[in-house]
Amino acid sequence: MLERPVEMFDREREWTALSAFVTDPQPGALLGVVSGRRRQGKTFLLRSLCQATGGFYFPADEAADRESLNRLGALLGEFTGAPAPLALDGWHQAIDALLGLGRERRIPVVIDEFPYLVRANPQIPSVIQNALAPLRAERDESSASLLLCGSAMSFMGRLLSGNAPLRGRAGLELVVPTLDHRLAAEFWGIEHHATALMVNAIVGGTPAYRREFARDDTPAGPDDFDAWVVRTVLSPTSPLFREARYLLADEPDLRDAGLYHSVLAAIASGNASRGGIASFLGRKAGDLAHPLTVLEDCGLVTRDPDAFRDNRTMFRIAEPLVAFYHAVMRPIWSDLEHTRDAGRLWQRSRRRFVGNVLGPHFEQVCRYWARHLAGPEVFGDYPNRVASGAVNDPASRTSHEVDVAVFGLDDDNRQPLLAIGEVKWGEVMGTAHLDRLRHIRTLLTAQRRPGAGTARLACFSGAGFTPELREAATGDPGVVLIDLPTLYEPPAP
Structure with a gap:
């Protein structure tokens, strides 16, 4: 794997995936798609990738089609050491020129802000589709790893979906979160x-x-x-x-x-x-x-x-x-x-x-923690789904909101309820909150929800817990208290 830049914070998963893609030993050109909201560091990732491998990076602008081709030709001429900018008559020639960069070795070829180009010329995805057609010499004789990057999430989400021209062509689809x-x-x-x-x-x-x-x-x-x-x-x-x-x-x-x-x-x-x-x-x-x-x-x-x-x-x-x-x-x-x-x-x-x-936001952080960061010991099993919801209370003709509902997954593909939880940011939680959760668990048990009878009761608080609640939770695995240090600090190994 390529050495990750020391100035890069985290992004280990993304760097590993990109490194594997641009060092893939199989013959033939490859296509990858990188997307994510603006300001997430996609450009830094891809520029660093090109610097580490001697790859080609083209940052698209909001421009007319002809201007973009001229800029691409100038950068290609500079990259290849040509005495003058390459004259590109259209995108068929441009994409073939980009694939041609990989004739000698596997090399990343990045087009950043790809949606700008397509906005000016909607035919470009079809051009790339044709360029990457099987048994086409320009594709088979190239070792270019073509990476299309964009921040317009709606556009990038459609690029490989449904009947889109590039559906089935990509060997990498990376979303930078x-x-x-x-x-x-x-x-x-x-x-x-x-x-x-x-x-x-x-x-x-x-x-x-x-x-x-x-x-x-x-x-x-x-x-x-x-x-x-x-x-x-x-x-x-x-x-x-x-x-x-x-x-x-x-x-x-x-x-x-x-x-x-x-x-x-x-x-x-x-x-x-x-x-x-x-x-x-x-x-x-x-x-x-x-x-x-x-x-x-x-x-x-x-x-x-x-x-x-x-x-x-x-x-x-x-x-x-x-x-x-x-x-x-x-x-x-x-x-x-x-x-x-x-x-x-x-x-x-x-x-x-x-x-x-x-x-x-605090409620969402608690749900994220319960789904992705909590170990199986917290709720008695690995969480498979975490959501919020409302539970009907027929006797009082009302409903009770549940901020965190944790579901598992058993061998029969059922989702037993592992825990229900309440979230409070600025309120010290006490036994009254625990009693409320017990009442909701009783309602769910009466509704014959799988796992409801043994579901754990979780209190999430940004302000802490009363001594009485802490005492109630001591030695009882059925009561779980989650405070800010728990949400932020990984458990000791």
Whole structure:
């Protein structure tokens, strides 16, 4: 495997996959697709890959088709040592020239921001399909590893799907994700867990937001968090100030920007169901099928099925900065642009931040931890699915929300319930929370949910637990207490 650059933080899985792809010994040209939201470090990964292997890197621009061909010809001429830029008559010739770089050895050939090229010339995927056709000399005699990279998630998601020209041609499909809460805290250098979680609730795990956008300005501690928000996120001179608006503008499928902003604002205000969003917008629920699907395809919204009701779905904003913008910044946007006292506006908006951003984000972090980071000893088995949901209570004619429902997977392909949990960010949890979970477990047992009778009861808290609750959990594996150190610190080996 290629040696990973020392300045690269994490991305071991991605570097390993790319290294294997560009050193594959099999003959013939290969095609790979790399995608991910903006600012995740895709360009740094691919540039580093080309530097390590002597590969070719072409960064596409928003430009006319002819200009892009001219730029590509100039870079190819420079790369091959030609006395003049290559004259490319069209993309058939251009793709063959790129494949020709691999006649002597396996070499990565990267086209970054590929969607820009296709926007100017929609025929390019078909051209690549034809260039990579079996038994074609240019493909069989080449050892080029062609990598197409892009940040427009809706476009990149369709590139290899359905009846798309490149379906079945790619030997690598790599999505570069955001850093999870643990890695993000390490990357930002924040050791105080509550501060790390609050920062993560605003900027998520996007690496560029620390380096380029915040210029390595991190909160010095919990007492500096409010000041950090004011100077780094709410300041009109900071790149983070308008970033959420630009994220939507970058997606070519979001043509009616006002509608999509309104849908996101509805979700950020706590209207997570399709009916709630429709009521917020004053529209029929059926009218929202298309915009919600587009936002999902763009990776801005996630559809979460209810853990206990098959016909109930909740929507969640997947990008923390977008959720923060719509919940906190958008309602006071004009004031933020013109005020000299952003601190006052922040204090006025802090309750919205805690209720509409921080609380839901903490719940999602807890579900992520339960699904991906908790060992089998925590819930008695390996978690296979984690969700939230509502449990009917016929006697009281109400329903109870369950923040974390953990399901396993048995040998008969059934999903027994392993645990149910409640999440509180700013509240010290006590035995009353445990009693509530016991009542919900009784309801689920009466509904004959597999595993409900032995499901563990989990309390997730950002503020801690009362001595009585800790005593109740002592020596009882059926009661699980998860605090911030547990969520952030890996268990001792």
